[in-house]
Amino acid sequence: MSYALLNIEAIKKQALRKPLEALENKDRANTLTLKDIRALKVRYNKLLTRVNKAEEYLNNDKIPLETREQWIPKFKELIFKMEDILTKIGNPTKEEILKGFKL
Numbered sequence: 001m002s003y004a005l006l007n008i009e010a011i012k013k014q015a016l017r018k019p020l021e022a023l024e025n026k027d028r029a030n031t032l033t034l035k036d037i038r039a040l041k042v043r044y045n046k047l048l049t050r051v052n053k054a055e056e057y058l059n060n061d062k063i064p065l066e067t068r069e070q071w072i073p074k075f076k077e078l079i080f081k082m083e084d085i086l087t088k089i090g091n092p093t094k095e096e097i098l099k100g101f102k103l
Contacts, residue, residue, distance in 0.1 A: 037089060041101035044085045048100045051078050 054075050058068050086092050
């Protein structure tokens with residue numbers, strides 16, 4: 001297994017750490033309407049589903065390593081989009097970050 005594939009979990013943890021650290025900063029959400037926050041949560045849940053499927057794909061040893069590795073940049077892009085959304089929402093719980101938002 002390649003070094004890049006071994007770091008998939010590390011990529012997720014690093015990207016999602018910032019929103020966890022932002023739990024104390026509740027002022028960010030005050031500038032968004034409830035409709036905006038709901039839309040961000042819906043988008044986050046969709047991205048989370050994609051990331052979970054991508055993680056399964058990237059960890060699938062039946063797929064050639066070279067094929068899986070070409071998708072790592074897209075995987076990182078999805079993670080950073082999730083991070084941006086969580087930062088905008090401002091006060092997600094750990095459960096919401098890992099399992100998605102209840103709507």
